Amino acid sequence: MVVFGVSLTLQVGELKMDYITCREPRCRQAKTLAMNDLPLADVLPISASLNSDGRLAIQGRDVRGIVEEFGSPLYIYDEATIRWMCREFVENFRQFYPETDIEYSTKAFSNPAVLKVIEDEGLHIDVVTGGELAFALAADFPVEKINFHGNNKTRQELMEAVDVGIGRITIDSFHEIELLNEVAGALGKTQAVNLRLSPSIDPHTHRLTSTGILDSKFGFSIETGDAEKAVDAALSQPNLDVKGLHFHLGSPLFELEPYDEAIEYVCAFAARMKYVHGLDMQEFSPGGGMAIGYLRSKLPPSIEEYAETIANSLRSACRKYGLDEPRMTIEPGRSIVGRAGVAVYTVGGIKRIPGVRTYVSVDGGMGDNIRPALYEAEYEVMSADDPCGEFKGTATIAGKFCESGDVLAKDVKLPDVKPGDLLALPASGAYCVPMASNYNLQTRPAIVMVTEQSDVRLIRRRETYADLLSTAIYE
Ligand code: LLP
Numbered sequence: 016m017v018v019f020g021v022s023l024t025l026q027v028g029e030l031k032m033d034y035i036t037c038r039e040p041r042c043r044q045a046k047t048l049a050m051n052d053l054p055l056a057d058v059l060p061i062s063a064s065l066n067s068d069g070r071l072a073i074q075g076r077d078v079r080g081i082v083e084e085f086g087s088p089l090y091i092y093d094e095a096t097i098r099w100m101c102r103e104f105v106e107n108f109r110q111f112y113p114e115t116d117i118e119y120s121t122k123a124f125s126n127p128a129v130l131k132v133i134e135d136e137g138l139h140i141d142v143v144t145g146g147e148l149a150f151a152l153a154a155d156f157p158v159e160k161i162n163f164h165g166n167n168k169t170r171q172e173l174m175e176a177v178d179v180g181i182g183r184i185t186i187d188s189f190h191e192i193e194l195l196n197e198v199a200g201a202l203g204k205t206q207a208v209n210l211r212l213s214p215s216i217d218p219h220t221h222r223l224t225s226t227g228i229l230d231s232k233f234g235f236s237i238e239t240g241d242a243e244k245a246v247d248a249a250l251s252q253p254n255l256d257v258k259g260l261h262f263h264l265g266s267p268l269f270e271l272e273p274y275d276e277a278i279e280y281v282c283a284f285a286a287r288m289k290y291v292h293g294l295d296m297q298e299f300s301p302g303g304g305m306a307i308g309y310l311r312s313k314l315p316p317s318i319e320e321y322a323e324t325i326a327n328s329l330r331s332a333c334r335k336y337g338l339d340e341p342r343m344t345i346e347p348g349r350s351i352v353g354r355a356g357v358a359v360y361t362v363g364g365i366k367r368i369p370g371v372r373t374y375v376s377v378d379g380g381m382g383d384n385i386r387p388a389l390y391e392a393e394y395e396v397m398s399a400d401d402p403c404g405e406f407k408g409t410a411t412i413a414g415k416f417c418e419s420g421d422v423l424a425k426d427v428k429l430p431d432v433k434p435g436d437l438l439a440l441p442a443s444g445a446y447c448v449p450m451a452s453n454y455n456l457q458t459r460p461a462i463v464m465v466t467e468q469s470d471v472r473l474i475r476r477r478e479t480y481a482d483l484l485s486t487a488i489y490e
Contacts, residue, residue: 055402057308058395058441060093060355062465071399071439074465078359078399079437081463081471087361087437088379090448090462092474094132096355098467101136103318104347110319111326112343118162120303120348121147123445128464128474129352130154139182141346145172152179162344164211166233167191173198177206185209185261187234189241192248192255199254209261209298210235210249212242214280218264218273218304221390227264227277227302234262237284246288257294259341260285263302267349269315271324274301278325282332289338296341301325303346307353309442310393318350349445356444358384358460359399360423362436363415372426373410377438380414381421382457384440384447388420396427399437404430412438416455448475456483 055063062074071078073093082089101117108115118139121130125147131154133140139160142148151161162183163176168191176184177199186192186208199206213234216227226233235242249257262281264273278301288294306315325345333340360377367373386392396412398404406428414421423440432438451459458478463471 055311055395055397055441057314058311058354060096060357060441061099062093062095063357063441065402069401069403071397071402073357074467074469076465076469076471078357078439081465082359082361082399082437084471085461085463085473086477087359088377088383088460089359090383090443090460091357091359092129092352092444092462092464093355093357094464094466096444097129097132097352098136100318100347100351100354101133101138104322104345104351105137107319107322108326108343108345111322112329112340114340114342115326116342116344118300118344118346119351120346121151122449123348124352124356124448125150126462126474127154128472130156133351134160138351139344141185145169145175148172148176148179148181158182162209170194170198174202177202177204181206183207183209183258185211186245186249186255187211189245189248192245192252196252196254205254205256207256207258208249209259209300210242210245210257212237212260212262212281212284214262214264214277216264216273216277216280218266218268219270220265220268220304223390224267225265227262227273237280242284243288243291246294247292250292250294259296259298259300261300261302261344263300263346264304266304267306267315268304269306269313271316271320274321274325275328277301278328279332279335282329282336282338286336286338296338298344299329299341300344300346301329303348303350305347305350307350307442307445310395315350351445353442353445356442356447358440358443358447360412360438360440362432362434362438365410365432365434373408374413375410375429375432375438376413376415377423378415379460380416380423381418382414382416382454383451383460384423384443385450385452386446387423387425388418389450394424394440394442396424396429397439397441398430398432399439401430402439407431416457453478453483458483 064072066072104117119133120141141162141164143165158179159182161181164185166187211234213236215229215238235245285296305321308314360379364376381388409426410429411425412423461477462475464474
């Protein structure tokens, strides 16, 4: 029925659907659907399709059927999309810069099943807390492939990390230079480290997710002279082995220029540090931050474009400043898991305020996805029962939490929906579940993964009231 690279139209009952291949030239699996004029393929998992009942399916599994089995709200992850994104990064970056490691940033979504896929695809990971480290170790992730980030790691966290033989620690403050040197010394070890720099470059994203600007808690600023002092201080610590330099500008970054600018600036700094302090930058990381398509009308550059820009910038800056080409680490989080996840909610009450707005309430909200409330993040919304349905009007998708700001999507176009219908929010795989809370003592949703063999596996069970009660102390 579907022909790769060819767009064809077919009739299912009254429904007219345009099957369109994914915009990504390398994506051979995406053959999904269009809602009105814009293709949904770019925001849905690559295995998404419309089944013979006209409903949304992932790897051939009916989303309604999955929800009937595992309950609502539900986060559904597509294994094929995660694997595909891992390969996109590895192949594209190595094509332009062979000495590249891809390090998945587990804060975007950490789960044993996901970590297994990440390990299987040969990626490294980063963690930012002792909890994330414990999670990775419990999943038997190879410790030498773990990098510890974070602007205020505690002595306890550093001890745990050094003790288990963590591969890298990315140092973020003067306090940490001394603390880590002391901790490593006490454990009789030399710790391999990188220094996180702040290059004062505006990545043009939400202010709350901009990190490489001057006014940021992260990194040693090159502009203020702190970065040079940090290089000098770190190189003189007997228990630290300084491997190189790192920066992370922020996220999501839809533009390529900020990477280019920052790489040039940091390499100029590295060259100066080489001659003044003898720094040998064997390793270099421009962080993560690659964007994903949340909205069909705002799609990011391809991974190939990010790779080409970053690799070319690094190579030409090294040439210009007389540096040996370092090993490079790319740290994607969102772009590995974001598109793989779809959040599914059940419609409850519908409130129509004539001339003002229609609120469609669902059984989740800011407790499982704080991003719209926190960053004004926008999502596509579609009926999982009728993804290609004709728009009948606009609706505001409200959550069930006791806050007026608990809105998942404002004034989105939808077909007619009624209580019991399922709404799907694509591109929900990154930073929703990890930032979820128990506000209003709401239990957090279950998570399933649809495997490449079309099995649906529960990868985190739904919380129960007993979970909520378990940490409370009743005299
Ligand atoms: N490396 C470092 C040092 C980071 O701080 C981050 C993200 C990443 C890599 C991964 O960035 P990504 O590729 O996922 O964009 N909660 C926010 C995002 C915060 C990102 C924090 N750091 C959100 O929901 O948009």
